[in-house]
Amino acid sequence: MARLVVHGGNPLHGSLEANGAKNAALPIMAACLLAKGKVSLRRVPNISDVWTLTGILKAMGCKVEYDGNSLMEIDSSTLTTTKAPDHLVRKMNASFDIMGPLLAAYGEGEVSLPGGCNLGARPVDMHIAGFRKLGAEVVSKSGFVQAKATKLKGARILFPKVSVGATKNCLMAATVADGETILENCAREPEIVDLANFLIAMGAKIEGVGRQKMTITGVPQLHPVDYNVVADRIEVGTYLIAGAITEGDVTITGCVPEHVTSLLDLMREMNQEITVGEDFIRVQGRRPITPIAVSTEPYPGFPTDLQPQLVALATLGTGTTTVTENIFNGRFMYAMELVRLGGDVRVSHRDVVIRGVKQLEGAPVDAPDIRAGGALVCAALAANGESTISGVNFIDRGYQEIEKRLSQLGGKISRTDFED
Numbered sequence: 375m376a377r378l379v380v381h382g383g384n385p386l387h388g389s390l391e392a393n394g395a396k397n398a399a400l401p402i403m404a405a406c407l408l409a410k411g412k413v414s415l416r417r418v419p420n421i422s423d424v425w426t427l428t429g430i431l432k433a434m435g436c437k438v439e440y441d442g443n444s445l446m447e448i449d450s451s452t453l454t455t456t457k458a459p460d461h462l463v464r465k466m467n468a469s470f471d472i473m474g475p476l477l478a479a480y481g482e483g484e485v486s487l488p489g490g491c492n493l494g495a496r497p498v499d500m501h502i503a504g505f506r507k508l509g510a511e512v513v514s515k516s517g518f519v520q521a522k523a524t525k526l527k528g529a530r531i532l533f534p535k536v537s538v539g540a541t542k543n544c545l546m547a548a549t550v551a552d553g554e555t556i557l558e559n560c561a562r563e564p565e566i567v568d569l570a571n572f573l574i575a576m577g578a579k580i581e582g583v584g585r586q587k588m589t590i591t592g593v594p595q596l597h598p599v600d601y602n603v604v605a606d607r608i609e610v611g612t613y614l615i616a617g618a619i620t621e622g623d624v625t626i627t628g629c630v631p632e633h634v635t636s637l638l639d640l641m642r643e644m645n646q647e648i649t650v651g652e653d654f655i656r657v658q659g660r661r662p663i664t665p666i667a668v669s670t671e672p673y674p675g676f677p678t679d680l681q682p683q684l685v686a687l688a689t690l691g692t693g694t695t696t697v698t699e700n701i702f703n704g705r706f707m708y709a710m711e712l713v714r715l716g717g718d719v720r721v722s723h724r725d726v727v728i729r730g731v732k733q734l735e736g737a738p739v740d741a742p743d744i745r746a747g748g749a750l751v752c753a754a755l756a757a758n759g760e761s762t763i764s765g766v767n768f769i770d771r772g773y774q775e776i777e778k779r780l781s782q783l784g785g786k787i788s789r790t791d792f793e794d
């Protein structure tokens with residue numbers, strides 16, 4: 375079992391180039407099923423969720439080649455089955471992204487109910503309701519979802535709640551449906567916009583990209599393209615917080631600062647020095663870290679995926695910070711781990727109350743999910759002495775070579791194999 379070993383107390387300095395976004399690359403890989411030809415994707419992050427989806431696509435007969443750094447080529451014209459392999463689908467929630475493209479391009483799909491991080495319930499009822507509106511027959515039983523449609527037909531779909539997953543799946547399905555589809559109360563995350571831009575590059579007709587209402591006019595077929603995935607705003611945010619919590623000076627290049635506006639506003643409110651250019655962000659960590667009150671919201675609100683990392687920063691603040699988690703009900707499993715590091719962090723239902731302490735102390739901790747892992751790494755980098763972080767398999771799902779990236783900034787962090 376791998377663990378990260380961190381010797382904290384060392385300010386991070388330097389610059390890093392942002393990687394491509396996990397949450398854009400995964401649905402874009404799934405959307406390649408709509409092209410039935412060889413698509414080239416660039417800036418695909420080398421993370422284990424990408425390997426998992428690669429495994430799913432290959433098991434279904436697609437040809438997938440990846441240079442392990444950026445370029446991935448996916449040819450779905452060789453697809454042999456519309457049934458996704460259960461053991462791989464269970465590994466991550468995003469695997470359900472393949473259902474919309476399968477249904478739209480092949481008229482059927484069978485995907486088991488998705489797994490993923492332990493953040494609380496991850497229902498797919500709104501995805502299924504959307505597919506049914508588009509004319510599909512959908513059966514969900516024994517942990518599997520089977521969907522069929524001779525030809526999807528455009529429809530009006532009003533999502534009762536903002537959902538990134540349901541918006542992605544219905545958007546992809548509607549691109550080759552007959553006639554016009556209107557999606558209302560859509561998620562507007564930059565990764566949805568990137569997916570929509572990718573679909574448009576492949577020939578889809580979509581209006582209202584990035585707005586709550588999108589109108590899709592179905593086209594008979596999408597064509598292969600060469601596409602560059604957007605920068606990962608969550609990775610960017612995590613490394614900015616690592617810079618701030620260590621009182622360092624860190625610049626992230628090749629990113630879209632507008633995508634992290636909510637985080638930058640909060641970090642400024644927490645007395646951190648932030649400089650923004652067209653495609654870079656610099657943070658200069660300062661003390662005191664002043665307290666704030668914040669809630670997670672769908673984009674452009676403060677993202678649930680940066681909530682644990684911001685809580686880590688607040689542990690070294692002055693006064694009391696409160697954070698309310700509105701997206702997932704199980705997203706505070708890391709709080710006890712921050713307590714092990716000396717943080718004063720208390721959870722009550724959807725709220726977490728953080729009373730700032732002067733210093734964190736190194737300890738053995740366990741990452742319960744991807745972003746919690748990011749938060750524990752940030753806290754360990756600021757803590758006195760040595761921390762070991764297990765649950766690295768979660769961290770590897772969303773952060774490419776985290777120890778190498780942070781070492782480039784002067785962080786004392788390495789990966790070691792331990793016998794358990």
Ligand code: UD1
Pocket residue numbers: 397467495496497498499500501502535536537538539540561563671672673677678679700701702
């Ligand atoms: C969510 C986040 C996304 C983040 C990802 C991984 C939001 C709006 N979405 O996306 O930014 O990157 O987690 O951490 O912040 N829901 C239903 N029925 C459904 C689908 C969803 O009730 O069919 C509920 C979920 O339980 C959740 C909310 O809607 O409370 C938002 O879910 P959704 O956006 O779909 O989740 P993800 O796509 O995983």
